[in-house]
Amino acid sequence: MKAEVVSMTTEKPDMEAIRRGGEILKNGGLVAFPTETVYGLGGNALDSQASMKIYAAKGRPSDNPLIVHIARMDALAPIVKEIPPKAKLLAEKYWPGPLTMILPKAEIVPPETTGGLDSVAVRFPSDRIAQELILAAGGYVAAPSANTSGRPSPTTAQHVEEDLGGAIDMIIDGGQVGIGLESTIVDFTEEIPVVLRPGYISLEMLQELLGDVKMDKGLLITDSSVRPKAPGMKYRHYAPRADLAIVEGETESVIRKITALVKAAEAEGKKVGIIATDETMGRYPKTCIIKSIGSREEEETIAHHLYEVLREFDEGDAKVIYSEAFYTPRMGQAIMNRLLKAAGHKRIQAE
Ligand code: AMP
Numbered sequence: 001m002k003a004e005v006v007s008m009t010t011e012k013p014d015m016e017a018i019r020r021g022g023e024i025l026k027n028g029g030l031v032a033f034p035t036e037t038v039y040g041l042g043g044n045a046l047d048s049q050a051s052m053k054i055y056a057a058k059g060r061p062s063d064n065p066l067i068v069h070i071a072r073m074d075a076l077a078p079i080v081k082e083i084p085p086k087a088k089l090l091a092e093k094y095w096p097g098p099l100t101m102i103l104p105k106a107e108i109v110p111p112e113t114t115g116g117l118d119s120v121a122v123r124f125p126s127d128r129i130a131q132e133l134i135l136a137a138g139g140y141v142a143a144p145s146a147n148t149s150g151r152p153s154p155t156t157a158q159h160v161e162e163d164l165g166g167a168i169d170m171i172i173d174g175g176q177v178g179i180g181l182e183s184t185i186v187d188f189t190e191e192i193p194v195v196l197r198p199g200y201i202s203l204e205m206l207q208e209l210l211g212d213v214k215m216d217k218g219l220l221i222t223d224s225s226v227r228p229k230a231p232g233m234k235y236r237h238y239a240p241r242a243d244l245a246i247v248e249g250e251t252e253s254v255i256r257k258i259t260a261l262v263k264a265a266e267a268e269g270k271k272v273g274i275i276a277t278d279e280t281m282g283r284y285p286k287t288c289i290i291k292s293i294g295s296r297e298e299e300e301t302i303a304h305h306l307y308e309v310l311r312e313f314d315e316g317d318a319k320v321i322y323s324e325a326f327y328t329p330r331m332g333q334a335i336m337n338r339l340l341k342a343a344g345h346k347r348i349q350a351e
């Protein structure tokens with residue numbers, strides 16, 4: 001099977017193509033589509049066969065549950081047992097948007113969709129193409145990121161084609177996504193809401209609205225003594241093919257340390273890649289493959305380019321990659337969560 005690729009813009013969705021996409025989904029097929037976070041691989045969330053097809057296409061372990069996407073506020077109630085007041089408040093503030101909520105699931109959601117859990121993850125994306133497709137498909141679309149499991153999430157339709165072009169029915173190309181990192185996941189199945197995955201909506205923003213909100217311990221402790229609660233967060237994800245390590249510290253020390261590491265690796269005959277910023281990229285040895293991830297002055301650019309840069313390195317011949325750390329003010333948590341996972345938590349301290 002070779003996926004049909006249809007192009008459109010978020011401002012002007014091609015409603016005829018979307019109607020066809022909706023039919024494919026209703027008939028149990030798979031359609032990849034843009035959202036404001038990353039591209040999603042959609043299947044009918046209420047159809048257990050469709051969910052199983054998603055796992056197969058991605059090569060995703062079937063204990064890693066899918067997020068159910070909706071396109072109207074009133075679509076939430078039928079798929080959950082209850083909506084706690086704080087969840088309602090959060091939905092009213094941030095939906096549609098890059099926010100996923102975990103709630104106790106209703107019977108109609110098949111266990112295949114939730115990886116056997118009795119809770120369900122739900123998100124209402126803000127992208128118009130995504131919304132129209134979900135509505136055309138009947139209202140409930142399970143959609144994990146549209147990448148092969150383990151590879152960086154796709155931020156363009158070309159990334160989707162590289163990974164899944166031969167395994168799904170349709171790809172809707174809506175251009176580059178807006179945010180570039182997956183949604184913030186908040187778990188409401190416990191007394192105090194817990195962030196299971198950091199994203200564009202930060203812990204501080206959640207606390208401002210909800211009061212007490214915790215960060216999942218499994219995200220903070222990385223020695224595997226505590227498992228993250230979101231099953232997907234335990235896997236080494238987003239990994240480039242080369243060996244990636246993060247060099248942390250004050251900017252000048254980081255540049256010195258990376259330069260020294262480059263010399264050592266090159267002495268062993270290894271091609272080195274560097275993930276730098278607009279501000280620092282000119283300061284590294286020219287023998288390396290140097291890529292800027294964006295500007296420290298605009299953290300959105302860093303979030304936006306992270307996965308693309310990791311993918312680009314897969315096409316080059318770098319055997320080792322050293323990256324600066326990006327603990328930026330608001331999205332730093334989300335960016336570093338992804339980058340450290342990509343590096344298998346390999347970090348080097350620069351003095
Ligand atoms: P993706 O769809 O690729 O963005 O990944 C979805 C993430 O949500 C994975 O890390 C899942 O483990 C997590 N997730 C989905 N449903 C649940 C749930 N019911 N409880 C906890 N985590 C979930």
Ligand code: MG
Pocket residue numbers: 144145153
């Ligand atoms: Mg994913």
